[in-house]
Amino acid sequence: MDGTFTGYASLFGVPDLGRDVVAPGAFAASLQRRGIAGVRMLWQHDPAEPIGRWLSILEDARGLRVTGRLNLAVQRAREIAALMEDGSLDGLSIGFRTLRAVPEGRLRRLAAVDLWEISLVTFPLQAGARVAPVTRPLAAEISGLARRLAA
Numbered sequence: 001m002d003g004t005f006t007g008y009a010s011l012f013g014v015p016d017l018g019r020d021v022v023a024p025g026a027f028a029a030s031l032q033r034r035g036i037a038g039v040r041m042l043w044q045h046d047p048a049e050p051i052g053r054w055l056s057i058l059e060d061a062r063g064l065r066v067t068g069r070l071n072l073a074v075q076r077a078r079e080i081a082a083l084m085e086d087g088s089l090d091g092l093s094i095g096f097r098t099l100r101a102v103p104e105g106r107l108r109r110l111a112a113v114d115l116w117e118i119s120l121v122t123f124p125l126q127a128g129a130r131v132a133p134v135t136r137p138l139a140a141e142i143s144g145l146a147r148r149l150a151a
Contacts, residue, residue: 001081003052003070007131009092009118011063015107016126022110027059030096030115040117041068043076045095047117051077054118063128066092066118080120084134091124092131 012024031039036054043049051074056067070077083089100112124130 001085001134003072003077003081004055004067005070005084005131005134006065006067007090007092007129008062009057009064009066009094009129011126011128012059012061014063014126014128016129018125019107020101020110021104021107022063022113024059024061026110026113027057027064027115029112030099031057031059034115039115041070042095042117042119043080044121045093045117045119049076050074051080051120057115057118064094064118068118081134084120084131087133089120089122090131090133091121092129093119093121093124093126094129095119 010022012022015021036057039054039057040050041052041054043051052068052070054066054068056065058065070081072078072081080089094115095117096113096115098110099114102109102111120131
C-alpha cells in the first residue's frame with residue numbers, strides 16, 4: 001500500500017448515532033472557503049496525531065467522498081496502513097462546527113457545517129462512513145517479504 005485510500009466520510013440523509021443527518025450541500029461553502037489543504041487528516045480526532053493529507057474531498061449524490069494519502073514516514077500512519085490492509089480499521093469521522101441546523105423531530109438536519117478535519121477512527125458515529133477495502137498487491141507483498149528476509 002502506498003498509503004492512498006478512498007471512502008465516504010459522511011453520507012447524506014443517513015442519521016448518525018448522535019441523531020444528526022447531513023443534508024446535501026452542507027459542506028460546499030466550507031470546502032470552497034478552506035480548500036482541501038484546510039481540512040486536516042487526523043487519527044481518532046486527535047490534533048496531536050496528523051497522519052497524512054487529503055487529496056480529494058467532494059460532495060457527490062451519496063455523501064462526502066474522500067481520497068487521502070497516509071504519510072508513511074510517520075510511524076502511526078504505517079500502523080494505520082497495516083490495520084487498513086488487514087481489514088481491522090475502516091472508519092471515517094468528520095470534525096466540524098455546525099453553522100446551520102434544522103430540528104426534524106428527534107433528529108437534527110445539518111444544512112451547513114464548517115469542516116475542520118476528517119479522522120480515521122475505530123468506531124465512526126455514522127455506521128456507513130467507511131474506507132473502501134484496501135488490498136495490498138501481491139507483488140508488493142512479495143517484495144516486502146523478500147526485504148525482511150534479506151535483513
